[in-house]
Amino acid sequence: MIKKTRQHISQNESLLFEISSPGKMGYQLPELDVPMMDPAEALGGNTRAEIEDFPEVSEVELIRHFTRLSTWNYAIDLGLYPLGSCTMKYNPRINEVVARTEGLAWAHPYQPESLSQGAMEIMAELERCLAVITGMDAVTLQPAAGAHGEMTGTLLIRALLTSRGNPRKKILVPDSAHGTNPATAAMTGYEVENIKSNEQGMLDVEALARAMNEDVAALMVTNPNTVGVFEQYIHKIAAIMHDKGALVYMDGANMNALVGIARPGDFGIDVMHLNLHKTFSTPHGGGGPGAGAVAIKKELEPFLPGPRLRRENNQWHWDYDRPRSIGRVRSFYGNFGVLVRALAYIMAHGGEGLKNATMDAVLNANYIRKLIEPYYKIAYQAPSMHECVFSDDYQSKKGVRTGDIAKRLIDYGFHPYTVSFPLIVHGALMIEPTETEPKQELDLFADAMISIAREIEENPAIVLNAPHLTRTPRVDEVTAARKPILRWKKPAESQVRAKPGDLRPDVPAREPALPASVR
Amino acid sequence: MLSTIGVNSLEDLFAHLPEDVRFRGTLDIPPGKSEYEIVDYFRARAAETAAGYASFLGAGVYSHYRPVMCDVVVSRGEFLTSYTPYQAEISQGTLTTIFEFQTMACQLTGMDVANASMYDGSSAVPEAAMMAIRVTGRRRVLVSRTVHPEYREVLRTYAQHQGMPIEEFGYENETGTIDTADLESKLDNRTAAVIIQSPNFFGVVENVSEAARIAHAGGALLVDVFTEAVALGVIEPPRDADIVAGELQSFAISPSYGGPFAGIIAAKEKFIRQIPGRLVGETKDANGDRAFCLTLSTREQHIRREKATSNICTNQALIALMATVFMTVYGKEGMRELAIQNLSKAHYLGDRLPRRFSGAYFNEFVVRANGRTPGQVNSGLLEHKIVGGLPLGRFYPELDGCMLLCCTEMSRRSDMDVVAEALRA
Numbered sequence: 047m048i049k050k051t052r053q054h055i056s057q058n059e060s061l062l063f064e065i066s067s068p069g070k071m072g073y074q075l076p077e078l079d080v081p082m083m084d085p086a087e088a089l090g091g092n093t094r095a096e097i098e099d100f101p102e103v104s105e106v107e108l109i110r111h112f113t114r115l116s117t118w119n120y121a122i123d124l125g126l127y128p129l130g131s132c133t134m135k136y137n138p139r140i141n142e143v144v145a146r147t148e149g150l151a152w153a154h155p156y157q158p159e160s161l162s163q164g165a166m167e168i169m170a171e172l173e174r175c176l177a178v179i180t181g182m183d184a185v186t187l188q189p190a191a192g193a194h195g196e197m198t199g200t201l202l203i204r205a206l207l208t209s210r211g212n213p214r215k216k217i218l219v220p221d222s223a224h225g226t227n228p229a230t231a232a233m234t235g236y237e238v239e240n241i242k243s244n245e246q247g248m249l250d251v252e253a254l255a256r257a258m259n260e261d262v263a264a265l266m267v268t269n270p271n272t273v274g275v276f277e278q279y280i281h282k283i284a285a286i287m288h289d290k291g292a293l294v295y296m297d298g299a300n301m302n303a304l305v306g307i308a309r310p311g312d313f314g315i316d317v318m319h320l321n322l323h324k325t326f327s328t329p330h331g332g333g334g335p336g337a338g339a340v341a342i343k344k345e346l347e348p349f350l351p352g353p354r355l356r357r358e359n360n361q362w363h364w365d366y367d368r369p370r371s372i373g374r375v376r377s378f379y380g381n382f383g384v385l386v387r388a389l390a391y392i393m394a395h396g397g398e399g400l401k402n403a404t405m406d407a408v409l410n411a412n413y414i415r416k417l418i419e420p421y422y423k424i425a426y427q428a429p430s431m432h433e434c435v436f437s438d439d440y441q442s443k444k445g446v447r448t449g450d451i452a453k454r455l456i457d458y459g460f461h462p463y464t465v466s467f468p469l470i471v472h473g474a475l476m477i478e479p480t481e482t483e484p485k486q487e488l489d490l491f492a493d494a495m496i497s498i499a500r501e502i503e504e505n506p507a508i509v510l511n512a513p514h515l516t517r518t519p520r521v522d523e524v525t526a527a528r529k530p531i532l533r534w535k536k537p538a539e540s541q542v543r544a545k546p547g548d549l550r551p552d553v554p555a556r557e558p559a560l561p562a563s564v565r
Numbered sequence: 566m567l568s569t570i571g572v573n574s575l576e577d578l579f580a581h582l583p584e585d586v587r588f589r590g591t592l593d594i595p596p597g598k599s600e601y602e603i604v605d606y607f608r609a610r611a612a613e614t615a616a617g618y619a620s621f622l623g624a625g626v627y628s629h630y631r632p633v634m635c636d637v638v639v640s641r642g643e644f645l646t647s648y649t650p651y652q653a654e655i656s657q658g659t660l661t662t663i664f665e666f667q668t669m670a671c672q673l674t675g676m677d678v679a680n681a682s683m684y685d686g687s688s689a690v691p692e693a694a695m696m697a698i699r700v701t702g703r704r705r706v707l708v709s710r711t712v713h714p715e716y717r718e719v720l721r722t723y724a725q726h727q728g729m730p731i732e733e734f735g736y737e738n739e740t741g742t743i744d745t746a747d748l749e750s751k752l753d754n755r756t757a758a759v760i761i762q763s764p765n766f767f768g769v770v771e772n773v774s775e776a777a778r779i780a781h782a783g784g785a786l787l788v789d790v791f792t793e794a795v796a797l798g799v800i801e802p803p804r805d806a807d808i809v810a811g812e813l814q815s816f817a818i819s820p821s822y823g824g825p826f827a828g829i830i831a832a833k834e835k836f837i838r839q840i841p842g843r844l845v846g847e848t849k850d851a852n853g854d855r856a857f858c859l860t861l862s863t864r865e866q867h868i869r870r871e872k873a874t875s876n877i878c879t880n881q882a883l884i885a886l887m888a889t890v891f892m893t894v895y896g897k898e899g900m901r902e903l904a905i906q907n908l909s910k911a912h913y914l915g916d917r918l919p920r921r922f923s924g925a926y927f928n929e930f931v932v933r934a935n936g937r938t939p940g941q942v943n944s945g946l947l948e949h950k951i952v953g954g955l956p957l958g959r960f961y962p963e964l965d966g967c968m969l970l971c972c973t974e975m976s977r978r979s980d981m982d983v984v985a986e987a988l989r990a
Contacts, residue, residue, distance in 0.1 A: 168607075519852055522850070
């Protein structure tokens with residue numbers, strides 16, 4: 047068995063503003079080839095002398111600063127990142143290279159269509175691929191992220207229903223849904239009604255039928271849902287909605303379980319979004335950028351945000367003549383650079399490869415489930431798709447909660463799973479390994495989880511106080527919220543600089559508690 | 566692995582799916598391609614664009630030089646391949662850079678607090694308007710016609726079903742700045758926000774303090790929008806605004822056919838709990854050392870669901886990091902020098918041309934095409950491998966014969982001379 051972790055030196059680093067000193071610089075602009083303009087004269091005195099307290103550092107200080115900070119991060123490039131619902135798969139580097147191709151990276155959105163054909167072709171091909179994958183009729187690439195796609199989809203639903211005479215009042219949202227679903231429904235002027243899940247973690251079809259009436263515009267369903275279970279009765283669910291003239295929206299966050307296996311367009315979905323930064327491998331980058339393509343059935347097509355791509359005389363054109371459109375949801379055409387990466391991923395896999403990736407994702411999740419199920423309580427007995435959800439019921443008897451287990455997992459060299467979501471599972475541990483993890487990494491993860499379960503039996507304190515091996519121990523989030531400090535400010539007095547000989551390394555305050563596999 | 570799970574084949578893992586949901590066909594996507602073929606495909610598509618052309622387009626997307634350091638930093642896997650920093654103990658790298666980003670965004674705009682980024686400038690505008698509505702308890706929004714036309718379209722899309730009436734006010738025909746008389750006549754006690762942009766869509770610098778005075782006199786908040794962040798290196802920051810909503814594309818973010826970019830919202834301290842999106846705050850770790858974490862998350866959708874300040878979840882963290890590195894490369898002195906270069910280049914060209922507006926401008930300006938259509942002028946320029954300005958008729962029918970030109974530090978004098986010649990004739 048290899049040891050996953052050991053301690054090493056980690057460098058401290060001050061904030062940019064603290065390492066800054068007057069007159070330092072890390073840039074060189076070319077000499078101006080036109081007469082210099084006096085800002086005060088050109089701008090009528092509406093000028094500033096300087097940006098107060100802005101950093102002044104040299105190039106080497108800059109690279110060390112950001113490199114040192116980077117070493118304080120966990121990342122997919124370092125190991126398994128099993129955040130449920132987030133699909134943290136490997137981000138192929140070829141995607142980064144092609145997105146930086148000069149003619150694409152420097153394409154201006156307003157340059158003439160005749161000089162944008164390559165960019166437009168990429169978007170058209172991606173739209174086509176995503177329509178094929180989802181089994182839908184058309185796709186818009188304009189939304190910038192998943193929640194933005196949800197907003198677009200909900201507005202499309204409202205527009206279609208309005209054209210039929212009544213936008214209706216409510217959107218039904220399962221109690222297991224992502225928080226973005228109800229937040230989006232509210233932003234688009236709908237009331238939210240929560241629908242209970244049943245004891246199998248699935249949408250309660252009876253409850254849905256009871257809640258259904260002609261005030262309901264749509265259901266927002268996630269499939270597989272947030273407990274990683276496929277909604278078996280999706281056809282019936284869709285029929286209940288459609289019978290009363292409502293639509294079915296699908297949150298595509300979990301599409302990594304379905305590509306090549308099942309198509310939402312074939313099981314009654316009218317509109318859905320895809321998170322290209324999940325299923326299609328574009329990097330999360332510490333929280334974004336994403337892209338939230340929306341796929342729809344034909345009847346919603348007239349309402350899509352403009353402009354739309356149109357092929358005419360062997361050329362791509364942007365069609366702005368969209369009188370029934372819901373309007374733009376962002377400027378220009380979408381997060382094009384992210385779209386390039388997603389298409390590169392699709393091309394690398396091909397149709398068969400995409401299906402294989404899905405199967406491996408489901409294989410990996412079921413493998414982890416099987417290995418740790420004896421030690422953690424599976425939330426629902428129903429078969430798992432691409433992720434498995436446990437509760438901390440066994441461990442909470444010892445006073446250890448899912449958040450504590452997550453922190454202890456860090457000592458074993460892993461990023462934690464998604465903590466305390468979905469809300470319907472008491473103390474949820476939501477684990478999504480993705481297809482790109484090797485078996486060895488999965489085995490190490492399972493071992494870590496089992497080892498932690500044992501530690502909780504023998505010595506829960508070690509878990510309750512975790513992490514022990516990180517450069518930063520537990521962070522006080524309560525004080526951060528109570529007394530928010532959201533920016534650096536120049537200290538009132540100049541700080542006392544350390545004298546030579548004062549700079550001895552920190553000595554650990556206590557003996558670090560090493561994971562069993564390291565000892 | 567299959568035997569551990571207790572199944573015989575991968576297919577068995579899907580046996581529980583009802584047959585009528587299964588897709589039994591083959592996805593109509595060509596077989597997987599090699600790295601070489603993929604690079605080749607995208608190079609071929611890139612060749613079908615304006616690669617190698619000089620460009621005088623701005624209008625919300627600017628061609629500024631991207632210092633090498635920006636890609637060096639954002640290409641580090643620890644930044645590129647990490648998630649939203651929920652687990653503070655192993656995310657201090659991202660959290661610290663966001664804290665620095667928030668600080669620099671404040672220094673740049675003269676505001677007290679800034680969030681960790683929005684999707685882009687256009688979506689930051691409706692988020693700022695919704696914030697003003699929460700703060701004032703009023704619902705009407707007045708937006709200047711000199712705000713980027715696509716931003717205004719996005720504002721209308723967001724507003725249409727939230728009971729947020731949007732009305733526009735005009736600009737001075739002579740100067741290209743906001744028509745304060747029109748604004749004052751439309752301002753009433755239902756108005757939550759007045760939205761202006763500076764430098765505005767015509768490149769003209771607005772008097773933000775005067776606009777703020779008018780908005781405040783009517784009990785409304787002033788939202789100031791910017792699309793050209795480089796301008797803030799030399800123009801007076803919008804200190805009198807209540808909320809600033811901006812686009813940071815100018816800071817090392819490739820034009821990339823319109824995205825991904827990074828928007829921000831910055832505001833006065835007292836509105837801190839109404840800001841949408843992620844916020845990073847300073848705190849201490851268990852050893853008493855300084856540490857950072859995501860904070861005030863009770864505003865957000867994963868906690869408050871339908872009562873959240875916004876539905877935003879994913880933001881533009883990596884792009885914001887790119888902007889942070891850009892701001893650090895240039896630093897205090899460089900931001901000013903860069904701004905002055907832009908100002909000087911634009912004035913070298915603009916001051917020789919028949920400009921439509923007399924107001925002070927930064928690096929963009931509107932010119933008349935003098936007897937020809939902007940399309941005709943641009944066609945002529947394409948023969949010199951120059952992409953000319955943006956014809957304005959599409960957005961402003963009354964400016965049909967005009968175009969918007971932009972010069973940056975990357976504009977060559979020789980190309981500017983060609984443009985001057987084309988527009989003078």
